């Protein structure tokens with residue numbers, strides 16, 4: 001006997017996607033996990049096409065071949081630039097590329113939740129939602145901070161501090177999907193630290209040559225705030241020759257330079273909570289994003305907030321994937337019938 005598979009019987013791949021300024025990550029309910037830098041390159045001319053053998057290149061491969069390509073960072077500043085068609089296309093192609101990878105060659109419908117920067121405008125969210133509809137059967141666009149809270153199962157009286165590449169986003173979660181008033185964005189994420197670090201190294205050691213990529217590597221290996229026992233000694237090239245340099249003070253002061261803004265904005269987010277809830281919110285502060293890996297930053301934020309009573313700052317596990325994991329959890333928990341009504345959660 002042959003069974004006719006109806007549309008609703010057809011298997012679906014459920015995905016959680018986190019579309020960030022610097023990286024886009026995807027997780028599926030079948031265990032696939034993937035991450036790519038959020039950049040798409042198009043060959044500048046026919047030589048580039050010949051060299052690369054294709055008309056579009058994604059992620060690290062695009063960065064590696066940058067001289068032959070015109071690069072687009074579709075979510076630069078956390079939003080799709082509404083004006084440029086190219087940014088829209090790049091966002092479309094990047095997202096589709098990741099979804100295709102996650103399908104692993106299967107001909108299967110895909111549904112899922114897409115997290116976008118909390119500060120993305122409603123227009124940007126609508127744009128992402130409409131482009132996703134072209135290759136996903138059902139999709140819903142949600143703010144990243146909410147996905148993190150969802151994964152932590154902290155949907156009330158909690159504060160998410162997301163130290164990303166472009167910005168630091170601080171969001172109060174108060175039992176509903178966060179509204180623009182619940183969140184603030186500070187333009188001092190990892191890219192800002194990288195720029196300042198590069199400038200400081202060159203100022204202190206003028207003969208040294210560094211590239212932005214190398215500086216980022218130094219930061220990711222050694223970032224810290226507060227005190228550490230061993231000095232940070234790094235090999236740099238000066239006039240072509242390698243030597244070792246002490247970067248302890250430079251790294252410390254630049255990493256610490258983002259903290260006053262975090263504290264100032266934290267206070268305004270705390271004040272957005274009902275006074276009865278502030279005590280609980282202060283015990284539920286979670287740090288995420290790649291910058292949450294800066295050694296000592298959780299303790300330092302906690303220390304600077306001690307005047308406010310008992311404060312607990314917790315670093316999440318797996319900060320690069322937690323948003324994605326929350327998106328997948330939400331996609332699995334929520335019946336797709338409901339999604340049409342809430343295809344963009346949080347205006």
Ligand SMILES: Nc1ncnc2c1ncn2[C@@H]1O[C@H](COP(=O)(O)OP(=O)(O)OP(=O)(O)O)[C@@H](O)[C@H]1O
Nearest residue numbers: 020021022023164165166167190223289290291293
């Ligand atoms: N150990 C580390 N110390 C300091 N910074 C780090 C470390 N590891 C990663 N980062 C930085 O974290 C940033 C990437 O974080 P994340 O992946 O959360 O960004 P994103 O979500 O793409 O950006 P955004 O949230 O601004 O859209 C980069 O600047 C990276 O250099």
Ligand SMILES: [Mg+2]
Nearest residue numbers: 020162164289
């Ligand atoms: Mg992010």
